[in-house]
Amino acid sequence: MPEIEHLRRTLAKRIVGSTIDCVDVRRADVIRTPRGRGGRQATAAMCGLRGARVTTTDRHGKQLAILTTRGVLVVHLGMSGRLQAVGEQEPTSAALVGASHVHMVMTLIDAEGRRSIMVHRDPRRFGGLWLRDTLEDVRRAEWSRLGPDALTIRRECFLARLSRGRSIKAMLLDQSIVAGVGNIYADEALHRARLHPATRGVSVSRDRLGLLHTALGAVLRAAVRAGGSTIRDFQDAAGRFGTYAGRHRVYARAGLPCLDCGTVLAGSTVAGRTTVHCPMCQPRRSAAGSSGTRSIDRLSTPVDSTG
DNA sequence: CCTTAATCCTGGAAGC
């Protein structure tokens, strides 16, 4: 989600106020319709954006909405998706349009008549694009099924939603509980909050769940400021990489020393996803008295120094 | 209630 929020900001600067002049759908099956993916009407509907002016952008969780005068384009990048917008005359534009796995190219014209192109590329095609008439429709159809956005969820709401019997990591990753937390940020937040990923939510004290809420917010905000995490594919609207991967404290660091205590970080699978945690900083607390109000070792969360 | 595995895809890295 930090990647999407950063993308939204960089993209908005480049396309809001511009008019869509041309829509080139190269691979219709990235377009989702009520009747599945792809098809002639999917392409036709997307081409219906011709002549529309981009008014603003929005986001909920990992979904990006591009609002226009002729409908809303919703984007989910999945694992390998990118959306880039560059001036038509810029040297990078030819390579961008000619790259492999480019599924849609839009040509836009700004108020001064300058032409730019917006390119959607997604090698693995786990992501998708779809259209709704209005933002209200998007909220009703898609966003109502998502939990509150992870960047703005209130502490009490977070506590209530995560106080269930499932593992805490499974719930962080469940978009219907809280929207926007992916595998990287789940592990990073759990490490900051000193919580073992497999702990059942119901057995975590209110204080520590509150700590997780604070840690998650801090991690996500720092990641947005850093332009997201680029593992391999992610680039923002200008083609820049996110720099937050250099600040990951546990993600992809199994077998390396914990940056807090030096203990070798443990790799495992939790909720079907690769997971890294520190056995010392994030001990498995015995579920003995499941009252959920047992004492807490050390309530400390390293605070990010930037900003 | 909660969990796992399979599924949708491509491509990069590691192993032989």
Next chain:
DNA sequence: TGCTTCCAGGATTAAG
């Protein structure tokens, strides 16, 4: 060099 195998930021579905 070339082949095979495994793994990856996500999300849904079926099955246990």
